[in-house]
Every structure is written in structure tokens, then in C-alpha cells.
Amino acid sequence: MLSERQKLILALVIRDYIDTAQPVGSKHLVENYTSDFSSATVRNEMVTLTEMGYLRQPHTSAGRVPSEEGYRFFVRQLMGHTELPANTQRTIVHQFYQIGSDMDHWMRLAASVLAHQAQAASLVTAPRPETARFKHLELICTRGRQVLMVLVLSNGEVLQQMLALGEPVMQEQLSGVADSLNLICRGLDADGIARLPAATTALEQDVIRLVADEMRRLHASVAGELYRDGLTHVLAEPEFGEADVARRALRVLEERPLLEDLLTRTVLASEMGGVQVLIGGEGHWEELRECSVILARYGAPGLASGAVGVLGPMRMPYGRSISTVRFVAGLLSNLLEDWHVE
Amino acid sequence: MLSERQKLILALVIRDYIDTAQPVGSKHLVENYTSDFSSATVRNEMVTLTEMGYLRQPHTSAGRVPSEEGYRFFVRQLMGHTELPANTQRTIVHQFYQIGSDMDHWMRLAASVLAHQAQAASLVTAPRPETARFKHLELICTRGRQVLMVLVLSNGEVLQQMLALGEPVMQEQLSGVADSLNLICRGLDADGIARLPAATTALEQDVIRLVADEMRRLHASVAGELYRDGLTHVLAEPEFGEADVARRALRVLEERPLLEDLLTRTVLASEMGGVQVLIGGEGHWEELRECSVILARYGAPGLASGAVGVLGPMRMPYGRSISTVRFVAGLLSNLLEDWHVE
């Protein structure tokens, strides 16, 4: 258990280090922040904090640097709860309402806002539906034998897929097929549709198979389309000056399997609303050894959900980053819920 | 004018430097590649090549390094024409045909192939239509007052847009509106639709305005959706060890205005089919001072076009990169053309 004074010193060390990226020494600390006690006292406490594993010293006679444990303790116990300033919130909300109700633009804007506010790399995954049932189908002849299939699901999700037919078909005929399927399939999920008895025409059969496949594919991968932004921000941080530290970090954002593993084991396994902070890879992720990742799940409960997050150095302004992630996740949840309810 | 021997030496220097990233000296050159003449002769020629601006020396007594002019001359005159190996071509084509005819997947795969083949960062822009005329419209009720508008254009492009109505409307009513607009608008372009006489109902009027807006928006920005890949490859190159060299380069790929400027002034202003090589920013682009960019335009002439390219260090395997870009551009053009014709 830490004494109040130890907590204070730990917090000051971490705050200063986050600002300056320099190891912080006992003298520097008392000169800049407090004069309630002397540098010698601070030194003594620092020894304890180091033994407890919250601080490290790069070498015998440099100042102290927070350890991963130190950052974790700071985030959990010392930092307190912060909210994004009210006017920043308003600005962001305003931006979202200005671009209308296009999902793609929401995602892009969310990534941009996260990157800009947290000055870090950001990540947004498009929402994936949790339960998807057939609602409506349209078949539209675009050109010759190419047919566009538009599939509307019960949660408002819209899929489109091209379909190449063996021989040209008239629009009227397509509409007929669509109408009949709309009757048969309404309310069924992917498996239900796959289990339907064989249809009367080959065309109908083809379309049914395609519909079932598409609906299954929606659940095959854990995350929807990915939106990234602010990659250049992380390169500006001194800890990413070493090229392969930077490369390792960007790999996580670029390679889908890595990212999906990360997301499934964290936010996607968690409740809506909470913000998760991963510091230094948490032992699991080698690529993130020098990074922190802040993630939150957003969505409309029972309908669809996705993830938002930022990636930066461990030496990250946690207060601002966490509140930004929390706010953006909440905002997206609201937008999504409105969008479903409307 | 360069003598044959000077050309040979310049080519050897550049090839070796591209391989090793080390300044190449006269002795090294004759030992490894040729013994038709002595290192002294090579030295003399190197003096000339340096005076002509094709080579530079990092300092008095290092070997020579190609200058930007050197690379340009190499690409234009020395390199010769190379094609991607036939079996590589087959593999790539196979991959494309395997994923069906989904535009989004094509773009993603194109970016991935470019990144992988050229071991560089890659960029693909979705094709933008050149002339877009109204072909077909569907209005689909998804949930309450939210209506999905699906718009098919004459070039096969498909747009979808959500539309929030003032009050709930039945699907039958929507279909009626769609049918009537399909008659009125067929074959019109954005301006033509905007100039239509006022419609009979408010709903119809709303939809018409939305259609015109969407069709206009398609031409507002120079490039469609962007697909990137292989960003980590460039970080692996020694010249991007310096963090802000890397940052400058990635900015070009991340910030749309920069990228659009680059594309409009280069490939989008050019004919289809040619491959453009930008070396060291060509004086215009400060961010690309240390990079080379290889770009090509692809598309179906008169219908739609986009751009593909790779970005890497100036010390780039031009042969392989250029042939990859050329091949992928050609392949996308073919796919797109088939897609339009079918």
C-alpha cells in the first residue's frame, strides 16, 4: 500500500515524464512542483517506489522513469476521471451532425477527431450487426448480365453485391424473383435461409445461396471496415524515433489478423461503455511493448457494435486520450441508436 | 552526351547502390562487376559523371551515390523495359478472379499486391466515373422514416444514401415514386436532373434534389476512396530511419489534400496506360524529397478512372516497381472494362 505522499510523488513523476520525455530527478521535482519536503525525502520515497516496481532508472544516475506497472497504477488510481471540455464536445457533436447520416463519413470523422484530439494514431471499426435477419431484397439490372443485389437487414444494415448471370434477364423478371423471395425469407437469419427447400427456378436458387452467403460473411470477421488516421502523429514521438519500434506499432494497425486478435480479446469481449487501457502490450502483444492502446466499444446494444481507439507511446496524455475515446464511443453509440430507431 | 562506358558505369553504380544502400567506390565496382578497365579509369569517369550531376559524393572520400538526376537518367535511358514474370502475373490474375466482382475487394487486393511486390507503400484510388447518367433508382424503406436510396448510374456505378423523411411512408408509395422518377430521369446527368420542372409531390421533389446532389458530389473530389497498404515496408528502409523523413513521406499518403494535389498534377492529367515516375519530389513536393513515387492511371476510357501507385525510397528497385504498377493498372483497367461491358 502506498502512502499519500508516495502517490503524490509517483503522480508528479509520471506527469512530468509524460510532458518532457526526460527522466525526472528528485531535485527537479521539488523545484518545479512542491516544496513541502526536500529532495532527500523524495529520493527516499523514490527508492521505495522503485523497489515496488512503479519506477525504473535507465541507469544508476539518471532520474526515474515510470514502469509499465507505474503507468497502470496511475491510470487506475491516481489520474482521476476527466471529461473532454464542454466546448470541445460541442464542436465535435456539431461536426457529426453537419455531415448528415452517412455511416462511412461518421467513421472517417471519428477517426479524424480521435487522432486530432489525442495526437495519436486512431482506429475505428465500422459497426458489425449482432443479429441480422432478412428484411428486404432488391435485384437491379445494371448492365447486360450483371445484376446488383441490394439486401436490407432487420437492423438497418445494407449489403450490396454484384451477381453475374449465365444469360441476360429482364428487369421485370428480376423484380418478380425479388418479390417472391421477400415473401419467403422475411425474418429469417442466415441459417434459416440456407435451410429453405429448393426453389422453383435456378435463378431463384442462385440468389438464395448468395443471400445466405452474404449474411454469413457478415459475421465471419470480427470487425467491419477499418478506418485509421493520425499515423504520422506517432512518428513524431521521440520513442518512435527508432524505426523498428515504429514499424512494430504500425503493423498492429495495418495487419488485420493482429488487430482482430487484439480487438476480440479486449473490447469486443467486454461490455459497452467501458474504456480499456492496454499499457505496454500487457504481456500478450509483443508488437505493443512500447505502446499504449486505449479502446472502447460502441454501438446500439443488441443491434450492432464496433470499436474505437487510439494508439500512442506509453508516455501518453492518458486523461485527454481516455476522455476523447470515451466521448467518441458514446457519441457514435447515440448516433447509431438514433439511426436504428428512426 | 554520355559515352557507352559512362552509361555502363552509371548503371552499375545505381544498381549496386539500390542493392546495398552503401556509397559505391571505384575499386568495389571493378572487383564485383567487370574487369574490362581499371579502377583508375572508373575514377576518371566518375569525376565526369559527378560534374554532369548524375552522381554525388556524400563527402570527399566516400564512394559515389546517385543523384536525383542520376536516377532519372537511369529510369529513362538505362533501365530498359521489364515485365513482371509470367507466373507472378498469373498468380495475381488468379487472385483477382477468385474474389469475384466486388469493387471494394479489388481495390484492397490491388493495394496489397502492389505493396507486396514492390516492397513499398502502395496506394490505390477507387475509380471515379467520367460521365455519369441516371439509369435506375430504388427506394427502400429500412426502418421507420429512414429510407435507403440506391442509385445506379449509366457506367455501372452504384451509390447508396440514407434519406430521413418527415413522416413514415409505406414501401408501396416509395416504389411508386421510384417508378415515376425512373421514367423522367433516365439518361440525364446531374445538371439535367437539377433543371427538371418542379415535381408533383414534396417527396418526389426531395428525392430529385438528393439524386442531383449525389451525382454532383461524385465529381467534386478528384479521387474516390483511398486504399493504402504496406506502410510498414517503407519504415524498414534505412533512409526512413530518421523519423521525420518517414513522417513527411507518410503525410503524403495520409493527408487527402496533399495526395489529391499530387494526383491531379500527374497521372490524372495524363493519358491512360503510361507509368509516371516521380523522383525526389521533382522540385514541387517538399514532402517527397527523399522518396520516389510511381504512379499510373487505370480505368475504362470515357467511363471511369482511378490511380494506382507505390511510394518508396529513391533507392528503389525501379524495374520491379514500375512493372508491377504497370501490370496492376492494366489488370484493373481490364477488369473495369469487362465489368462495364458485361
Next chain:
DNA sequence: ATTAGCACTCTCGCATCGAGAGTGCTAAAA
């Protein structure tokens, strides 16, 4: 329990130095 004082340790920046690589020039050879 706190603090002043102090010896100690370790990094960092700077200068020095020698080895090595590569050059440019000159004079001889082809």
C-alpha cells in the same frame, strides 16, 4: 521522520587518434 551534506557513479559531449577506404593527380605505359 526529515533533511543537509557528501562521496560516488554513470552518462554525455568533446577532443584525440589511427585505421581504412576512396579519391584525384601525375607520370608512365599502351
Next chain:
DNA sequence: TTTTAGCACTCTCGATGCGAGAGTGCTAAT
């Protein structure tokens, strides 16, 4: 006239040494 051997010269790079400075940990006094 062109090519080449030879050589002195230049410059980088890595190793080494040194002093300044920062920061520590311990001890003894408060």
C-alpha cells in the same frame, strides 16, 4: 590519345580518454 599504376591526400568512423554535470544513496545531524 587513352588507359593505368602509383601515391599522397582527405575524410569518416570507431575506439579511447577525459571532464562536467546530474542524480543517486548513505550517513549523520536536526
